[in-house]
Structure formats: C-alpha cells, structure tokens
Amino acid sequence: MKKEAMDQFRSLLTQTLGETFELEWDTDRKGVVCGWCKLAAPADIVIVAKVVAELKGRVMTISPLNTPSPLVEQVPVDSENTEPGKSIQVVINYHFYFNEINLTAAITLPDDQRTLNSITPILRSADWHEREMQELFNIKLQGHPNPKRLFLDKDIYMQDHTMISLSEALNGASTNTLWERIMESNQKGANSDEHL
C-alpha cells in the first residue's frame, strides 16, 4: 500500500511539474516512510498541495527557517550590513501526511522575495501553520482566506530576520519602554504648554 502511494505521488507530481523536482524516500527499521522533496520554484508548493489533497492527505506542520542561521553562523542580522553572497534565505519545509506516508516538501524563497501563495484554500489544515509563519517570519501570503494575526498583536511591526523581544510582544509591559513613553509625553506637554 505504501509502495503504491509512493509511486502514485511521484507520477502525479511528474504529470504537472515534469522532472524539475528531487524526491527521495527513506524507510526506517520500523517501516515508517519519510519522503524528502526539493522543489525548483516556490510556486510549485501549490501543485504539491493539490496532489496531497487528491490523495486525501493533510498538512502536519510547516517549518520555515532562516539559512544560514543567523545565530549559529554569526551572520550579521541587520540587512543593511549584510555582505553580498552572505544574505539570509528562507527555506520553508512543508510536512504532509497521506496514506501512512510522511512527506516533506522544501522550497527556498529568493533573497528579496517575501510573498508566497497560500495553500489553505486547497488544504484547510494549513490554516494556522501559514498564519504563524506569516507572523514569525514576515512572509506575506497571497490568497489566504483568513490572514488575521494569530499570536502577535496587530500593532507590532514586522521586520525581516529580527526576533521580537518578549517585552514588545507583550506590548509595552517592560518598565523601560513604559518609562520612555511617559517621558516622551511629558516632554511634548512641556513644549506645547498643554496640561495632560
């Protein structure tokens, strides 16, 4: 059954994408099959989603990552200081499940591109995963039925490759931020002779 599903997936994907993708299967000692698929273009993920939907599968999760990792490789995280050729790319791994098979399909977004087609209209199980990716990795989704913020407050600005500090995520709970705001508003009040 697994062998059939593996062949079926490959043939369905080849029908639309030709031979542009790489696909490998590994089977562990307990017989669990994991597929690893590298796609040539980010737009191809929609085709994979359609194939998975046809096989009555679902999205298990989506794992985006910055590569090279700014933390491990000590790459400057400020985009203005980045040397050419050392820029950070976003690799997005989509983990699908169908017919007892786990499949990971990976796409790489070009340096300047932060937009991507949503697969939620095809596979509803991608909904929350895509919204999370949108917030935590600043990826803009096109065609998502409900692109509202899920974790972060809507007033928090987004920036590439930066992590949002906890105090900011909690929206001004830090004493420093709060104090600076008070000082700023006091300053404004003094300058314009207005009383608060």
Next chain:
Amino acid sequence: MSTYNIPIGPIHVVLEEPIYFKLQVDGETVVGLDINAGHVHRGIEFLTMQRNFYQNLTLTERVCSLCSNNHPFTYCMALEKLAGIQIPVRAEYLRTIADEIKRIASHLFNIGLIPHIIGFDSLFMHVMEVRETMQDLKESVFGNRMNLSVNTIGGVRYDITDEQSKYISKTLEDLKKPLEEITKICRTDASIHRRTVGVGVLPKDKAIEYGVVGPVARASGIDYDVRVVNPYAAYDKIKVNPVVEQNGDVFSRLLVRLQETAESIRIIERGLKDMPDGSTDLGCMPDIPAGEAIAKSEAPRGELIYYVRTNGTPIPERIKWRVPTYPNWAALNVMMPGYKIADISAIIGSIDPCISCTER
C-alpha cells in the same frame, strides 16, 4: 433576535490557561467564533537554537506539563534517526512504559475535568483521587510527579528493578477496578449524558478536512493512531488496539479517553513482561552529524511531530515541533456553532487543550 459578541478570555474562569475567544451569539446560541492565541508564547523554539543538543533535552521537557515526556522523547527520536543511532531494545521498552504511564495520568486528568465542567464535582474528585495513584507511581519510580526526564539521546536514564516492576504491576492492578467504576458511571449517568451526548459534534468529513489528531480524531471515526500507523519505540512489538468511536461529540471523546486508559494499562503490563535484559543507553554521548529528520509520536492529545535540522555543530540549526492541540483548535469552528453558551466550556474541555504547548 439580535446578534452580539461575547469575549471569553484571555483570562476567564472556564479556562485553565489564557486564550481569547470572540464568540458571536444569537440569543443563547453560538453562531460564529474567532480565536486569538499568543498570550503565553515564550519563544522556546528560538531558545533551542541557542543551546546544545543535551541542554535541549531539559528545555523541551518544559514545553508542557501533562505531555512533558513526549517532547524529549520525540526530539531524541528525531536526532537518533538523523545520526543513524539504534537504541538498545530494553531502552525502547522503557521509553514505551514511561510514555504510557504519562498517558494514563494525562487522560485521567481530562476524564476528571469533564465532570468538573458540567458540575459533577464528586466524580471529579473521585477521578483525581484515582489519578493520584499514578502520580505516586511516577514519584516512586522516576523521582518526579510531572517531568520524568527519562529520555536521553541514544536511550533512557532510568531502569526498572524487579521490585519496581512488581510495584508498578500492583498499582496498575489496583487501578483497574476504580477505572471500571468510573467508566460505568460515565456510560450510564443521565446528568453526564444530558450535557455531553450530541454536544460539540465534529462529523468525520470535517475532522478529515481540518486534519484533527488524537482522541478528537478517533472520536469522530478516524482510525489514526501514530503508535499503530507509524510505529516507534516498542510499539512494533506490542500491538496497540486503537479505540475508535463514531459520534464525534463530547461524550465520544470522553469514552475514547476512558478506553485508551485501559489499553495503556494493558500495554504497560505487556511491556513489563516482554522487556529483555540489556543496557539502557549507548554508554556515550554521540556526536550529531549535519542533516535533517522528522519524528512522530502519539502524545496523550495526539500526533506530535518534531523536525530537526543540524549543521555539524553541537547547536541545532532549527528545531520545530507541532503539538497535537494545534490542529484541533481550528476544528472548534465546527464544534461550537449551533450549541448553547453553557456548552462552550465542555466543548473546549473535550479537545483537552494545551495552550502552553500550542504557543511554545
């Protein structure tokens, strides 16, 4: 009748942890729902990328409390798969036994919670008293009531002596009768039926569409249990009988958990009997090469998946996990509309939500 909005949360008496529901109601009936999360987001995925593989064992165990064992367990399996490590057979059994002990304690907590929500507090206290025997068992065998810290890369950090094996068997034997009683009460009591049967229904087609997992999926007729479909640890040697119910309501989810508790007792007894002698770990701290891998396990709330990517350094490049509660939230959009405001807390409780898991 006019439609208006009711906020529930982020801090609310019916919620154990903070999450924010915006409910649209028409009179007493829920017609729409919007969920906003992120109130206990701690950035643990980010922290794992600043620590080495062994430090992360401790960190991942602290993502959640009730399914705390499954996090380092699955994390270790992903690293072992990546490095091609085969763990000793005795370690596989020990991992399975620890995991099933946690499952019983977790399921009993939810089995107690549902009567508590619907106001049947005497049953709640009875179940919690029974659950306390499992907490004692964990404390006696592992030294801790919640975080067992049994997993390490390449095996486990505990062993069971003959005396402990007898003690576990006796505790489980003593658990059987009260569990049967609780099951009988849940199956027959009219007040439980009134509040749970036909409430919060998730039909099978919707369950497939939303990709729900764990007891929520199995209560809606989806025969999916990671232990059976994608076996790991000793689950290829000990056969698990998946529990499937068809009605998809709060009552079915309660029944699934009750029957799974009995199944877990059977698995532990079988494991204790079949477990071979031998070492429990590799006896060294293996190096982890560059690569990527995924691993899955059946946590008490359902399928847990870990994705690990390494680059040859002792610090992982990316660790991502998806907890079982995560896909189940969106299915509340199907379970809630059409039911009364008074049913909301029972419906939320029936998916056994873990918010600190969801937000990491």
